[in-house]
Amino acid sequence: MTAINFSPDAQSSSDEPDASRESGSGGGELDLELIELLFFAYRDFVGEADHILEAIGYGRAHHRVVYFVMRNPGLRVSDLLDILQITKQSLGRVLKQLVDDGYIEQRPGPVDRRERLLYATLKGERLASDLSARQHLRLCHALAPLPPGARAVVRDFLGNMVDARAPGAPAGREG
16 A cells, blocks of 8 residues: 655645646646545545444435435425435435434425425434534644634635535535
8 A cells, every 4th residue: 555645745845836726727737635635534524424324324325314404404305316416216215214213304395295305303413413523523623723714715615626506516605
């Protein structure tokens, strides 16, 4: 296995930003360092949650569903499909488990009774909150050594990584 070294000595010889990278033009050298850091950051960000979910027979898809349903009570199944960009078949299996196990509740729509609206139960809210609290701690530890105002920069960076045209993409970024 290749040793990955992110120590200051292993970083590029210049901390000066590469103009082609900063401009967003896509030219210049590939920024493999940031690509790798993003990969490993994501792996570790979801890793602890994955272990907790694995212990109850769930996976990352269950986490995403219970998280977005908790954050958006009354979310329509069709909107959840757009947010997650998964097939109805994939969601159906995961959603059935979450409903059967008492984490999510489905209710008919007030106008169209065929429409299914999703709500996290108290059990679902506890699970989503526990997983989010652990991820929040990881974010706090990562932000702590950074200068004031860094959270806004990180938020903007991550927001810029999201394809704004994708279905379910956040409409705007609030502080």
